[in-house]
């Protein structure tokens with residue numbers, strides 16, 4: 001619901017303003033105080049400003065929507081009300097004319113940068129909702145980016161995007177350092193001048209043969225080069241550069257024409273490329289170098305040495321930030337973890353605005369130049385980030401850890417992944433017996449303590465639980481069982497349509513085991529063992545590490561489709 005009479009006016013100075021900040025809409029604390037960003041989100045915001053030695057009183061602060069929206073659903077606001085809020089916001093920005101505007105939150109970014117807003121209707125419920133057009137979508141992509149927003153009167157407003165502090169409170173706390181140490185300081189730095197001053201990056205696209213050969217020859221004289229392949233089953237272009245400001249994309253194919261070069265030319269380019277990659281005096285930099293290495297191997301090229309892999313260095317620096325974003329598989333992005341993808345690394349170490357939607361997935365309608373430019377940009381930002389990360393590793397005393405733990409084993413481990421590793425089948429069989437015995441002790445223990453038969457069995461849908469039997473594989477049965485024992489069962493978060501419900505997934509059970517006592521621990525341990533032992537899981541675990549089992553040949557999952 002919206003409460004248009006519960007308004008909070010903008011705060012801060014209105015003249016000679018350097019930095020302005022904009023959020024979604026005021027929350028309860030702000031309504032009571034009549035000042036934006038005074039609640040928990042405001043404390044995080046003020047804190048981040050203080051870290052850059054800027055006082056909150058110097059900053060003009062406003063919201064996209066100036067009134068209270070109890071469910072934070074800005075898209076439920078009627079179109080004419082949103083249109084007038086947008087007008088008010090644009091007027092404020094024109095009046096204050098800040099050097100830089102910090103945009104906080106996905107909805108804020110979307111509603112502020114939208115070319116237009118329209119009313120649409122939900123197909124199922126018929127409820128109206130706001131739809132935006134031509135906006136910058138996705139705060140996780142855009143955070144950290146410096147860009148210009150063209151206001152309705154034509155004035156260009158420099159902006160920096162950041163996540164909304166409320167998202168850190170809601171659980172995305174791993175992103176907080178990026179807000180505090182990257183995005184807010186970036187907005188503060190940018191607020192000392194009004195114009196756009198970004199690192200200039202020259203992407204050499206569609207080069208001539210002579211130019212390509214010259215570039216490759218010069219690359220051979222460098223100590224470090226950054227390389228990047230684009231393409232899924234075939235390499236569609238070779239990217240290379242050795243400065244943050246210039247890189248070449250050597251295309252191999254093009255729209256409507258399988259080859260960019262004549263056969264003789266392509267042969268010479270490959271020869272030169274091979275000589276460069278195998279030149280042991282030239283250290284290579286790449287993001288997820290495994291991809292470039294394996295693709296090269298398939299072409300009979302054996303690159304050496306790897307000087308630095310930005311993905312690995314980032315992992316070494318921020319090991320708890322989760323897996324890398326994998327846009328190529330169906331795996332869903334884990335929004336709680338920043339990961340180690342190049343888009344994140346770029347936003348962290350360079351001033352290059354987000355460009356990853358521009359050409360990553362080959363779309364002929366976007367044109368080949370966009371795709372080639374994208375490749376060259378990858379090379380430049382990887383190069384720039386690599387040196388900053390090397391410094392950071394040295395500063396933290398982690399360079400040796402990176403060198404010994406990541407670099408030295410790189411090719412051996414990659415070969416192991418590629419060819420597989422032998423496994424001792426007899427040892428595996430005896431380990432299985434050991435686990436079964438261990439499981440049996442836990443089962444006995446649990447049955448003695450609880451006076452109930454304990455099993456782990458995946459139930460068929462709709463199957464009735466047996467009386468006097470506790471199935472540890474059934475979250476529903478465990479939920480009832482532990483609730484009856486007086487344990488506090490966690491609940492799902494209540495939403496508009498669904499009230500909070502008790503839940504007990506494997507993470508909840510682990511938490512319960514840590515918090516409570518032996519009983520839960522035994523139960524968790526038992527479940528883990530039984531899962532490990534279930535043939536399906538065991539086979540899957542083995543397949544995922546490409547083992548060679550001479551008795552049971554397992555299919556080798558190809559790493560080829562993984563991209564850099």
Ligand SMILES: [Zn+2]
Pocket residue numbers: 228229230374375378564
């Ligand atoms: Zn790339």
